[in-house]
Amino acid sequence: MRLNSTLKLPCGAVLNNRIAKAAMTEGLADPQGRPTAELQRLYGIWSDGGAGLHISGNIQIDAGHLERPGNVFFGDQPDSEMMDALLAWTKAATRHGNHFWAQISHAGRQTMRAVNPHPKAPSAVKLGLPGGQFGTPVALTEDEILNLISRFGQASLHCKNGGFTGVQIHAAHGYLISQFLSPRSNERTDRWGGSLVNRARFLMFTINTVRTLVGPHFPISVKLNSADFQRGGFAFEDSLQVARWLQDAGVDLIEISGGTYEQPKLLGIEGMEAEDAQNVAATTLAREAYFVDFAQAMKSELKIPMMVTGGFRTASAMEQALRNGAADVIGLARPLCVMPEAPKRLLGGMAMLPRTENQLKLLPEWLSGLRKIKTVRGIEGFATQYWFYSQIYALGRTGRAQPNMTVFAALREVESYQKGWLKAHRAAKG
Template sequence: MKRAETNIPEAITTVTAPAKIGSAFMLRNGVTLKNRFFKAAMAEQLADKHHNPKPGLVTLYKTWAEGGAGLLVTGNLMIDRHHLGEPMNVVLDEESDLSLFREWARAGSSNNTQIWAQLNHPGKQVPNFIQKHPVAPSAIPFEGDLQKHFEKPRALKEAEIYKIIGQFARSARLAKEQGFTGVQIHGAHGYLINQFLSTRHNQRGDKWGGSLENRMRFLLEVYYAIRKEVGDEFPIGIKLNSADFAKGGFTEKESMQVIVKLDEVGMDLIEISGGTYESMAMADGGTQKESTRRREAYFLKYAEQARKMSNVPLVVTGGFRSTKGMNDALASGATDLIGVARPMTVQPDMPKRAMANENYSIKLRALTTGFPALDQATVLNLSWYVTQIVRISKGKKTNPNTSEWISIVRSFLNQGIYAFRKLRA
């Protein structure tokens, strides 16, 4: 199934002169982004006990929309309320309070801003205090330092695979109906789609495993099902690993081949990331070479290679800290949009500041409690920023000097309360 051709001239979809962060960008389906700022997905942990959006998400995304970004991507919207990646995940299905999603979409699309709903299924990457019986392509246990927090999954039956494909499509349709202007499929960071792509996690002997063609079948079927529900003009993007950075995992060469195929079938936008919760490159960019630090972006070198193989619009996320670094990345032609996340939790109007000042830069401090094992167990490099997100959701100013211990305590309280509630259920 190939996406229908559009009447947009090819010349419009390619940038012939060096772009700047404040310049508009047109996707191949004709949707125009007002600038090159792409607020990447972050865990907000702002769901209520029924996994509906809390009002704070409206405040949060209204603030980010006013902050100047051209495109905002939500944190995980889970497609199955029985399989959550985190305790406070929002779920979008027929049981959801859709009025709250409409308010959220309205707030995030203000100020001529695009807001896309990120859709996800965690597969086996679900903490054991949430789900004792996770599913995955194959019955292979989670490994790494966080292993004790995850149960061994069982292999999905084919009927279940098709059911999950349908859940992705249903959630995409609901997102469109509530006013979200696009969707992003989460195909990175060790979640279910990434698990299907990886020979480390997918050792099936049927049409869903084995060759790369078979391993990417699940992703393609999810895309086709979503496209059928939302139509050709509604943007569909994906967050895709450049590599898993783990032995036997999804490789850079395989990732390039997937990008070529996604370009062929009509994917509108690909965000490049990397790593899983077994090898957390997405949290720190992996091992940073000096050349990476100078260029700021973690995955820019990969994007340069991907650009040689495909014309699909690309986003590089991670590491950008200055107007110069962002404009240099755009001028290189390797990326079309600039993905930022953490800086916008410290400075919600970071896009406005960067576009107004060619000398703009921001420095984020290194986070540690002084106990490396605790930092890792609580995923401090992610959880501290959730604390800032919660402040914004309450209409408060951010506090770059917030103690690491505050986020640690908040993380334990959230998980403890959730685990207790699950035991009582």
Template structure:
């Protein structure tokens, strides 16, 4: 039977995705200063539910208010109160109004928490993020008691989301956030049972998955987002990733999303990192490629049977269907296109051949100032300014139900930065 974008997918736990397209997790920044869902989140996810994807993944739902991925994250640190339960339920109802799945991505920023949020972050070790600009402080290693407490928080958050009407959860183990920090031998310098060998470095993730599964039961989808590699010298590499995927399959995970990179090497966003990309021992496709991680997923599929989702770079229907039919992916993740073309999944299912690549036209600097990109700080700011343009589109969708393709990049950068600072100021006043 030929697999198409419209084919359904039954997960190991029995849940069925109605098609093979997913809205990948993207940070929203639309929660209240104290981390509660808002009508803006309901409006945003209702629009995305109308867009036709079989699966929507939330942005980071954080389990520690002092380790936000960004200001405006939803936060579930403990058993939610009545108001929080009602807000989560309204969000889940809006996000599933067209019969699609809505999974909560649960995360912790670790050392990738800005000083604006926390000048004293925790991580696996005391290795500071190597980014220019001084936005991230040197972290303190977590104690074993703190690790155990965080594992419980993941389980509490997962149960709270299930009770609210979310139809699955995803543990964020990629992109340099806390779980990824434990997995990386470059960042994790511990000498106890959570450091050293890959088995030890993966212990935190596997304990989280076990605790989450116990909290939600055997019939509820549990997924993991995992780096195919960090693409950094001395970091988590493809061989490590393949082994962890095999362990996750044994731990009854229902879907693994393959991604890659960290803030230092933002491979997923197509932004140039602060160091040369470390090559991986994976054979490249002979066909023209647009998807960043499809070759890693194809190599993994030869070793495991757990369904894989691949996110990053997909824009043409042909590449998506090739990935599905070759067995490289079971689910196609779409991110940035849905910040503007919210009905892109429905259009693809109806036969549309490709999606716009808006990021190609976003640049903070005019061409005549291009020489400034040789400076690391300018290169980093310019790359992230383009990302902030997508943040602004999400803000417009949530608050006004519209997008603005002509919105200036520099204005978006200033507005998002100002909002982040205002949210933190309001939070500190609570």
């Protein structure tokens, strides 16, 4: 199996190679939630880079539940300006014949307080994070749940009409659907909580709604946690069962990830509490790619194509994951923020991508010495994330990354930009 081989999905769509640009939040929408010229430039550059599949950052179904300021989002009914902006974005993002899928999402209780101090969630369970950045959630009613499922479907249809070639339903990283799946954040006693069947009902109803609206030949993907890595959370055995149900429901690709804001394995760091042991190889936490062992354990029981993202840097590890059946698609994210042509280079024979993270001057020396403290490691991980946000800003605005930017300069830039965006967004709402 080679990185440059094609992949035919169950719906009949074909990816022209096995490399995907995984979803990364961009923060480049205008205050009305519309895609901008910066997003067109960014994804045009990434399309030039050679990956067979590109997945957008969070496209939110509710302006009151953004993952961060600057998300693309849908109102009740997109107007002609929104549809024109989507078509311009997708045209740029697919100019080299690659797929471009919309990641459809709702942040739930992981909505920042500055966006919504009382976001809706499965249950009124507040995030266990210090700092007061997230408010106390309010439990959804039955009618609100059904409305949200409908909105996931409508957003997917809008994206199809706007030129996207597929959708990814975000059911990972502690966002709304992930909150329904986890018994830590879902304490409901009705048909949406309790047993795994009930906790997965929101996701399965969403998939059925999306498939009904977009038709049988339009790719549907799901981003699914392999585990939450928290005691009493969504465990690997739960994830495997949900993956079986998704396969039976006709999903075309599952992307395996893991973690939440409380336990951010997606950033390659530890969170606020010890993780549970999972019934997979111990090498999972040490290997180059974080989630390969989880995906391989799933693939031994499933036929559905799998995408694995997180930590890949060498072509040999990518090829091995394809050969041993752990993955059908290799997802790359952070490397493409500083080397957008990375897929083309890998397909041309490059052996190893640069590890930009190791070049960052993350924190002062005195604070770096405290890295044994989990809270400090978590701060460091999120600071690094802001550095990559700034690289995405630079690519979108100027077409060039700024690898010499310090983390503290990036923090100032992102905080200033997000405050300005929120002010403009509130003014636009009147």
